[in-house]
Amino acid sequence: MSYIAPVKDMLFAIEHLAQIEQVAQIPGFEDANLDTAQAVLEECAKFNEGVVAPLNWESDKNPSSFQAGVVTTAAGFKDAFRQYAEGGWQGLQHPADFGGQGLPKTIGAACIEMSNSASLSFALCPLLTDGAIEALLTAGSDALKATYLEKLVSGQWTGTMNLTEPQAGSDLALVRTRAEPQPDGTYKVFGTKIFITYGEHDMAENIVHLVLARVQGAPEGVKGISLFVVPKFLVNADGTLGARNDAHCVSIEHKLGIKASPTAVLQFGDHGGAVGYLVGEENRGLEYMFIMMNAARYAVGVQGIAIAERAYQQAVQYARDRVQSRPVDGSVAGSAAIIHHPDVRRMLMTMRAYTEGCRAMATTAAAAYDAAHHHPDAQVRKDNATFYEFMVPLVKGYSTEMSLEVTSLGVQVHGGMGFIEETGAAQHYRDAKILTIYEGTTAIQANDLVGRKTARDGGQSARAIAAQIEKTEGELTASATPAALAVAKRLQAARQAFLDVVGFVAGSAKADPNAVYAGSVPYLMLTGNLVAGWQMARALLVAQELLHKGQDEAFMRAKIATAQFYAEHILVKTGSLRDSIVEGAASVTALALDAF
Amino acid sequence: MSYIAPVKDMLFAIEHLAQIEQVAQIPGFEDANLDTAQAVLEECAKFNEGVVAPLNWESDKNPSSFQAGVVTTAAGFKDAFRQYAEGGWQGLQHPADFGGQGLPKTIGAACIEMSNSASLSFALCPLLTDGAIEALLTAGSDALKATYLEKLVSGQWTGTMNLTEPQAGSDLALVRTRAEPQPDGTYKVFGTKIFITYGEHDMAENIVHLVLARVQGAPEGVKGISLFVVPKFLVNADGTLGARNDAHCVSIEHKLGIKASPTAVLQFGDHGGAVGYLVGEENRGLEYMFIMMNAARYAVGVQGIAIAERAYQQAVQYARDRVQSRPVDGSVAGSAAIIHHPDVRRMLMTMRAYTEGCRAMATTAAAAYDAAHHHPDAQVRKDNATFYEFMVPLVKGYSTEMSLEVTSLGVQVHGGMGFIEETGAAQHYRDAKILTIYEGTTAIQANDLVGRKTARDGGQSARAIAAQIEKTEGELTASATPAALAVAKRLQAARQAFLDVVGFVAGSAKADPNAVYAGSVPYLMLTGNLVAGWQMARALLVAQELLHKGQDEAFMRAKIATAQFYAEHILVKTGSLRDSIVEGAASVTALALDAF
Numbered sequence A, B: 001m002s003y004i005a006p007v008k009d010m011l012f013a014i015e016h017l018a019q020i021e022q023v024a025q026i027p028g029f030e031d032a033n034l035d036t037a038q039a040v041l042e043e044c045a046k047f048n049e050g051v052v053a054p055l056n057w058e059s060d061k062n063p064s065s066f067q068a069g070v071v072t073t074a075a076g077f078k079d080a081f082r083q084y085a086e087g088g089w090q091g092l093q094h095p096a097d098f099g100g101q102g103l104p105k106t107i108g109a110a111c112i113e114m115s116n117s118a119s120l121s122f123a124l125c126p127l128l129t130d131g132a133i134e135a136l137l138t139a140g141s142d143a144l145k146a147t148y149l150e151k152l153v154s155g156q157w158t159g160t161m162n163l164t165e166p167q168a169g170s171d172l173a174l175v176r177t178r179a180e181p182q183p184d185g186t187y188k189v190f191g192t193k194i195f196i197t198y199g200e201h202d203m204a205e206n207i208v209h210l211v212l213a214r215v216q217g218a219p220e221g222v223k224g225i226s227l228f229v230v231p232k233f234l235v236n237a238d239g240t241l242g243a244r245n246d247a248h249c250v251s252i253e254h255k256l257g258i259k260a261s262p263t264a265v266l267q268f269g270d271h272g273g274a275v276g277y278l279v280g281e282e283n284r285g286l287e288y289m290f291i292m293m294n295a296a297r298y299a300v301g302v303q304g305i306a307i308a309e310r311a312y313q314q315a316v317q318y319a320r321d322r323v324q325s326r327p328v329d330g331s332v333a334g335s336a337a338i339i340h341h342p343d344v345r346r347m348l349m350t351m352r353a354y355t356e357g358c359r360a361m362a363t364t365a366a367a368a369y370d371a372a373h374h375h376p377d378a379q380v381r382k383d384n385a386t387f388y389e390f391m392v393p394l395v396k397g398y399s400t401e402m403s404l405e406v407t408s409l410g411v412q413v414h415g416g417m418g419f420i421e422e423t424g425a426a427q428h429y430r431d432a433k434i435l436t437i438y439e440g441t442t443a444i445q446a447n448d449l450v451g452r453k454t455a456r457d458g459g460q461s462a463r464a465i466a467a468q469i470e471k472t473e474g475e476l477t478a479s480a481t482p483a484a485l486a487v488a489k490r491l492q493a494a495r496q497a498f499l500d501v502v503g504f505v506a507g508s509a510k511a512d513p514n515a516v517y518a519g520s521v522p523y524l525m526l527t528g529n530l531v532a533g534w535q536m537a538r539a540l541l542v543a544q545e546l547l548h549k550g551q552d553e554a555f556m557r558a559k560i561a562t563a564q565f566y567a568e569h570i571l572v573k574t575g576s577l578r579d580s581i582v583e584g585a586a587s588v589t590a591l592a593l594d595a596f
Helices: A007-017 A034-061 A077-086 A105-118 A120-139 A142-154 A285-321 A342-374 A378-413 A415-419 A425-432 A442-455 A460-479 A482-508 A513-518 A520-548 A553-569 A571-583 B007-017 B034-061 B077-086 B105-118 B120-139 B142-154 B285-321 B342-374 B378-413 B415-419 B425-432 B442-455 B460-479 B482-508 B513-518 B520-548 B553-569 B571-583
Strands: A065-067 A070-072 A157-162 A178-181 A187-197 A206-215 A226-231 A233-235 A241-244 A247-252 A263-268 A274-279 B065-067 B070-072 B157-162 B178-181 B187-197 B206-215 B226-231 B233-235 B241-244 B247-252 B263-268 B274-279
Touching: A007 A034, A007 A105, A007 A342, A007 A520, A007 A553, A034 A077, A034 A105, A034 A120, A034 A425, A065 A247, A070 A247, A077 A120, A105 A120, A105 A285, A105 A342, A120 A142, A120 A157, A120 A187, A120 A206, A120 A226, A120 A274, A120 A285, A142 A157, A142 A206, A142 A226, A157 A187, A157 A285, A187 A206, A187 A226, A206 A274, A206 A285, A226 A233, A226 A285, A285 A342, A285 A378, A285 A425, A342 A378, A342 A520, A342 A553, A342 B442, A342 B513, A342 B520, A378 A415, A378 A425, A378 A442, A378 A460, A378 A520, A415 A425, A442 A460, A442 A482, A442 A513, A442 A520, A442 B342, A460 A482, A460 A520, A482 A513, A482 A520, A482 A553, A482 A571, A513 A520, A513 B342, A520 A553, A520 A571, A520 B342, A553 A571, A553 B571, A571 B553, A571 B571, B007 B034, B007 B105, B007 B342, B007 B520, B007 B553, B034 B077, B034 B105, B034 B120, B034 B425, B065 B247, B070 B247, B077 B120, B105 B120, B105 B285, B105 B342, B120 B142, B120 B157, B120 B187, B120 B206, B120 B226, B120 B274, B120 B285, B142 B157, B142 B206, B142 B226, B157 B187, B157 B285, B187 B206, B187 B226, B206 B274, B206 B285, B226 B233, B226 B285, B285 B342, B285 B378, B285 B425, B342 B378, B342 B520, B342 B553, B378 B415, B378 B425, B378 B442, B378 B460, B378 B520, B415 B425, B442 B460, B442 B482, B442 B513, B442 B520, B460 B482, B460 B520, B482 B513, B482 B520, B482 B553, B482 B571, B513 B520, B520 B553, B520 B571, B553 B571
Parallel strands: A157 A206, A178 A206, B157 B206, B178 B206
Antiparallel strands: A065 A070, A178 A187, A187 A263, A187 A274, A206 A226, A226 A274, A233 A241, A247 A263, B065 B070, B178 B187, B187 B263, B187 B274, B206 B226, B226 B274, B233 B241, B247 B263
C-alpha cells in the first residue's frame, strides 16, 4: 500500500502539454522552468512518499476524535503537518511578499496531487488554507493581510471555509448566520456552521475561519451575504495570540470516508458573540467566497486524480502479485498472475487512462491559470482566463466522477480481498465519494458549465475549444500512424457530439431550461471526457515525436498505448451522451412528481 | 429510512412479463396463480417491512461480533430469523416433500428481493441455505436428504458454501482442503476456508457446511474436487444433535459493507479431522457446486435489484423533503424541494429505470427457470433452460453492476448528508460493493456468457434472443405511439449492436481469445442493458394497452415514462460498448506488462 509519485508522467504533462517553458517566460516566473519543476516535484515526492503516505491507512482506522470541544487528529498528522510547514509546502504557490515561493500553478498542481495521493484526509487541511489565503489576498484589507497571511502561508496557522448551514448547502441564499456591527468596526457573529473541514484540530496554533454571514438589514438572498474572518484565537497587535474567540466545535461527523479529517459543527456566538472582521465590503461575500471556491474546486478535481492514481498503483501491485487461473490464450501453463487476464488489463487500463487523461487536462488548465493571472499581454490574459474558467467545472466535475469509477475498479481488481478493510482498496472507494459532493456537487459544476460558461456567451468559448481540438485532429491525421488515426476517428466523433450539444445548450437554455438542465451533468461528462481525451491525443503526438528521437522508449510507447485505449474505450462514450442530452431531455422530467 | 415493498411493480412483472398464468398451468404449480402471488407478496412485504427492515441500519452500526470461536449476530437478527423460519419463508420455493411450499421461482424471486431490500446482511443467511438445499436435492443421497433437508427447509438449521481458500478464489483448481476416506464411509476433512458467509452464528441450532475438498489421490485441478457435508454438530440417528464437529470459526472479517453478516474463516480438522459426508460421487464436486452457484448467482442478481430499490426509495424521500434552491424554470418562487431540479430528477429516474428494468429481466428469467424445471414438454423445458442459462450471468452481472451506480447516485442525491453515516445512504453504497464480487465476479460472469453461453453454440442462443427482441420492436412500431416509437428506435440500435458483438464473440473466441475476453465485461453490460431494456419495452406495450382499458392510470403512465427514459438514457449506451468491443480489443492488451 505504498505510494510512488508519478513524477515522470507529471513532468511530461508539465513540459509538453502545459509547456512550462512558456510559463517561465512570464515575468515573475523566470525561475519556474523545467529544472525547477523537476527539483520541486522530486523533493515533494520524497516528502509525501516518506512522511504522509504511510499515515493514510492507519489514520482511517483510528481517525481524528472529538471530546469536550477538542479534536485530536490522527496519530502522526500533527508531526507531518509540522514537517509540511517547515518544508515550505503551504507557501508553494503563494506570493513571496508573504513568505511564499511564488511558483506557478503549473508546478503547484502536481504537488497538490502528490499530497492528496499520500492522504486525502491530511491534504485537506492545506487545501482549505490555500483557499483562505486566496480570499484574503484578493479582498482582505492591508490590516487583515498583515495579521493573517504570513502565518497562513508558513503553515503556522490554518484556514477554513464556513459556508454550509443545516438548511443552506448548495443554496447559499438560505444562509442565516448573522453578523452584528460593533462600534470598533468589528462584528459579532452568531450562528451554526456544519461540514467544516478541519474546523477544529490540534495541528496548528490558530485556525482562521472564513465565515459567510448576513449583516443585519442586508438584502435577502445571496446579495446580502458578507465574508468575515473569525479566528479561533484573537490576535494581539504584536501578532501574538490573545483571547479564545467565541467559535467552538460542538461535534465532528461520523463519515463514510476521509475519516481522519475532522468535519466539524461550529457554533459561533453562543457566549456573547464571536469577534469577526469583515473581508472587503459588506454584501460582497459570495463574490469573495467564489475566489476560494474556484481555487478549491480545481484542487478537489486534483484530489480526484490523486485518489485515482493511488487506487491504480495499489491495483497494479495486487494484479502482479495475485496468482489465479490460467490465461485464456494459454500463454502461461497453469495459474498466472491476474494481470495476465484480459479483463484485469481492461480494468487497469481504464484506471490508468482516466487518471492520465484528467492529469493532462488539469495540468493544461493550470498553465492557463498562470497565464490568465500573470501574463503581461491583456489579450493573452483574457483568452487564458476564459479557457481556465471553462476548465474549472470539468476538472472538478469530471475528475471526481471518474475517481468513483476508478476506485470502484480498484476494489474490483482485488476481488474478495478488496471488500476487506485491511486491504486498503476499500478506503479509496470510501474516500473518493465525497469528491463529487463537496465544493459544489457535480450538478452544481454542471450548472456552472451550462449557465456561466456556455449559455452566457452563446457557446463561443465552447466552440473555441472545439476549434483547437479540430487542429489536433489535423495533426493526428497528418501523422498517419495507426494509433494516431484511431484516435483521430474517435476525437472527431466526440467533438461533433460536443458541438451538437453546445448548439442545444446555447440555443435552448433560456427557452427550455428544464430540457437543458436535464442534460447538464451528461454535458459535463461529455465535455470532460472530450477535453481529457484531447489532451491524451496531444500527448500521443508528442510521444510519437520523442519516440522517433529515441527518447525514453518504454514511457513513450506506454503513453501512445494509453492514449489509444482512452480514445477507444472512454472517448467513445460521448456519442450516447449526446443522444441522451439532445434527444432524451423530455423523458427526464416526464414522470409525474407524485409517481416517484 | 423505512422500506415499502414495491408489490405493485412486482405483480405487474409477474403477471404481464413473466406471465404467471402460464406458469400456473405447469403441473405442480396449479395454485401458483396471480391471486397466490399477490397474497404471498403482501404477506412477505408485511414481514420484511415490519420485522427485518428496521434492523438494517442499527445492525450495520453494531454488527455481528466474534469472540473465542463464537459469533454473536447483530441485535434482533436471531429473533427475526426465528420469525422468518416460523413464517415458512425459507421453504417458499422448496419441495413440499421436505416441508416446503413448492412455489415457483416466479413468485419466490420477488420475496427474495424484499428480504434483501430489508437487509442484505440478514437475507444472506437464507440465501446460502437455499443453495445448500439445492445441492442436496440434486446430488445428495437419500440418507443425507433425510437427515438435513427438512431442518434446512424449516429454517431450524442453516447452510453455507465453502469454496474459497486463501490461494483459491475464482480459481477453484487451486483448492487444497483435503478429505481422507474413513472405514465407515465418512471422510475426515482438513483445511482452511475463508469468506464463509454465516460460517458461524447464533441464529440456528446447527450449521450445515457444504465444503469443496480433494480426496487423496484425486486428479489435479477442478476434476479432482469433491463436495462434502460437514455439519457444525454431528447429527444422531434420531435426528438430535450429537458431538461438536471439528469445524471452527477462527475469526470474522472487518468489511466495507454487509457488516452484520458474519464472514468467517473456518478451520477444518485442527483437532483430528472434521467429519464429512460425501455428496454424490467423488470428483464431481464442482458440478454440484455449480448447482448451488447458479441458484446463488441468480439470487445475488436479485440482491442488486433489492439494494437499488432501497437506495431509490430513500433518495426519493430525501428529494421530496430537502428544500434547496429555486427551480431553473421559475415554476416555484423561492427555494423548492430538490425533486423539482432536473438533475435530481435525472438521478432518480436513472435509479428507477435501472431497478425496474433489472426486476423485469429477473422476473422473466424466473418464469423460464420454472418452465425449464417443471414443464411437461421436453422441448419447452429445453428452450427455457437455454434462455435461463443465458440470463443467469446477466441477472447476476448486470443487476449488481447497476446497483453500484444506483447506490452511488443515492448518496449523491443526498449531497453532503449522504456522506454522513447516520443518513443511511452510504450504507447501501458500501453494502452493494460486494455484489459484483461474490458468487463469481462480473468478469467470471462475463467469461461464462462468452464461453459457455455464446461461443459454445456459435451465438445461436444469443441470436434467438435477438429475434425475440425484433418481434417486440415490431409491436412497438405497430403501436406507433410517440413513446413506443422512441423506444423502438433505441431498441433496434441496441439489438444491432448486440448482433455485431455476438458475431465478433462467436467468430473470434477460439482464434483470438485475448481480443474476445478483453471485451467480455463490456459484452455482458451491453447484453444486460439490452435485455432489461427489452423487458421495459414489453412493459411499455402492456402499460399502453392497460391504460387504454382505463386500468390504474398513474401506474401505467409511470411505467411508460420509465421505459422511455430507460431507452433514451440507458439503452443508448450500447453503441459505444459495441465500438469498444469490436474495434477496440487490441488497445486493451497493448500496454507492455512491465509498463503498468
